[in-house]
Amino acid sequence: MAELLESSVPKFAAGCRWGGTIEAPVVLFPEGAIRVEGTGRIILELCDGHFSLAEIVQKLETQFMLAPKGKIRADVQTFLEQLHAKRVIDY
Amino acid sequence: MTKCSNPLALIAEITHRCPLHCVYCSNPLEMTSRQEELATADWLRVFREAAALGVLHLHLTGGEPLARPDLAELIEGARKSHLYTNLITSGIGLSRDRLAELVKAGLDHIQLSFQDSTEGQANWIAGARAHAHKLDLAKWIREHKNPIAFTTNLVVHRQNVDHLEQMITALEALRPDRMEIAHAQYYGWALQNRSALLPTRAQLDRAVAVVAAAEERLRGKVRIDMVIPDYHARFPKACMGGWGRQLLLVDPAGRALPCHAAGVIPGMSFDNVREHTLDWIWQNSEAFQKFRGEHWMPEPCRSCDRRKEDFGGCRCQAFLLTGDARATDPVCELAPLHHIVEDAVREHAVTEPAPDACEAPFHVLQQEMAGFWSYRTDPK
Numbered sequence: 104m105a106e107l108l109e110s111s112v113p114k115f116a117a118g119c120r121w122g123g124t125i126e127a128p129v130v131l132f133p134e135g136a137i138r139v140e141g142t143g144r145i146i147l148e149l150c151d152g153h154f155s156l157a158e159i160v161q162k163l164e165t166q167f168m169l170a171p172k173g174k175i176r177a178d179v180q181t182f183l184e185q186l187h188a189k190r191v192i193d194y
Numbered sequence: 195m196t197k198c199s200n201p202l203a204l205i206a207e208i209t210h211r212c213p214l215h216c217v218y219c220s221n222p223l224e225m226t227s228r229q230e231e232l233a234t235a236d237w238l239r240v241f242r243e244a245a246a247l248g249v250l251h252l253h254l255t256g257g258e259p260l261a262r263p264d265l266a267e268l269i270e271g272a273r274k275s276h277l278y279t280n281l282i283t284s285g286i287g288l289s290r291d292r293l294a295e296l297v298k299a300g301l302d303h304i305q306l307s308f309q310d311s312t313e314g315q316a317n318w319i320a321g322a323r324a325h326a327h328k329l330d331l332a333k334w335i336r337e338h339k340n341p342i343a344f345t346t347n348l349v350v351h352r353q354n355v356d357h358l359e360q361m362i363t364a365l366e367a368l369r370p371d372r373m374e375i376a377h378a379q380y381y382g383w384a385l386q387n388r389s390a391l392l393p394t395r396a397q398l399d400r401a402v403a404v405v406a407a408a409e410e411r412l413r414g415k416v417r418i419d420m421v422i423p424d425y426h427a428r429f430p431k432a433c434m435g436g437w438g439r440q441l442l443l444v445d446p447a448g449r450a451l452p453c454h455a456a457g458v459i460p461g462m463s464f465d466n467v468r469e470h471t472l473d474w475i476w477q478n479s480e481a482f483q484k485f486r487g488e489h490w491m492p493e494p495c496r497s498c499d500r501r502k503e504d505f506g507g508c509r510c511q512a513f514l515l516t517g518d519a520r521a522t523d524p525v526c527e528l529a530p531l532h533h534i535v536e537d538a539v540r541e542h543a544v545t546e547p548a549p550d551a552c553e554a555p556f557h558v559l560q561q562e563m564a565g566f567w568s569y570r571t572d573p574k
Binding site (some may be wrong): 104118123190 | 250341417
């Protein structure tokens with residue numbers, strides 16, 4: 104599996120996109136859909152091909168200042184690696 | 195009336211016409227003719243109604259969906275209705291230009307079928323010269339400037355499962371996002387050809403190991419989804435995610451079915467999208483209510499903990515194998531009639547010399563293989 108680096112730019116894989124409604128958005132991909140809310144939604148909205156992992160983590164750390172040091176980085180990494188294994192996110 | 199959730203996917207069998215004659219086809223033996231097919235406007239309305247009902251995914255299938263000249267229009271309409279559109283195809287009838295047209299119309303995902311790893315063997319199974327074109331098409335799909343999701347779909351059975359490793363290697367070179375490796379399911383033509391298709395236990399065990407190794411090696415590159423042959427499983431499959439629970443199928447003539455093979459169950463009547471809205475059909479039609487929920491279940495399903503996972507298995511398979519659509523799917527080791535499946539495995543899942551794969555025009559193949567298997571024929 105490709106290694107997720109600080110400089111990696113996560114983005115939706117081919118054929119994966121937003122769907123559903125604004126109130127209840129889903130990520131659509133072949134044979135499946137994930138309802139995303141809360142932090143998951145915020146992370147995926149940043150996976151638009153413009154931000155590196157380091158930048159995404161930095162933005163989240165600014166937003167969630169009370170989170171323990173390093174936790175956001177670890178959570179984002181796990182989340183993106185899981186979606187990469189499902190071929191929803193590329194980096 | 196059993197309360198129901200909304201469907202998540204619509205399987206649109208837009209035609210039964212197909213240039214291939216695959217021996218494992220799960221289409222019904224009685225097929226819809228071209229004259230009976232729904233018109234473009236009917237399908238577009240069905241797609242709008244599906245989206246309004248909460249459907250997210252549209253699977254355009256057949257037969258061969260490319261046989262419909264209005265396919266791009268259907269895809270465009272589906273995308274306008276906000277459906278995720280998946281084209282399940284043999285690729286025959288898809289030129290580079292037509293592919294571009296479908297992608298422009300909004301196609302999200304293409305699922306291209308393969309029959310085997312070598313041209314001769316693949317064409318023998320498909321009863322048509324199709325393999326070489328599929329390889330070209332795979333290249334065009336990956337070269338296209340607007341990337342869409344690309345799945346290779348491989349139906350495996352006793353005649354090709356021993357080549358699974360070579361097939362995976364060959365398909366990997368086509369750079370798909372996803373590989374579907376589905377053991378044949380015994381409905382329609384596949385049931386008719388079961389004695390030539392059912393794999394042995396040893397073949398299945400090797401196939402499972404091959405797929406596990408490929409999954410490990412390709413993790414993050416290619417997602418592999420495998421469907422095992424339920425005759426060799428301990429418990430039945432959760433057919434369609436439960437009857438009238440997540441999926442619905444509309445056949446080429448507009449009949450709405452809870453499962454691909456539901457037409458075989460005697461005494462069932464299927465409402466037609468020409469006469470009713472999809473919403474009405476989903477909520478009220480007799481066919482969808484018949485096996486929805488648990489009220490119909492006999493023992494051992496009724497008191498079984500697994501009933502919420504597999505919903506008692508497949509109603510059509512229960513009918514096809516036991517003559518009673520309410521019976522516990524005989525695939526289940528707990529089913530009173532499980533011996534029917536055990537007997538079929540004992541009788542048919544045996545290694546015996548297969549005829550040499552040969553390439554010949556369809557009518558010649560059809561004649562030469564008549565004692566071995568029947569090729570799928572086209573609707574009249």
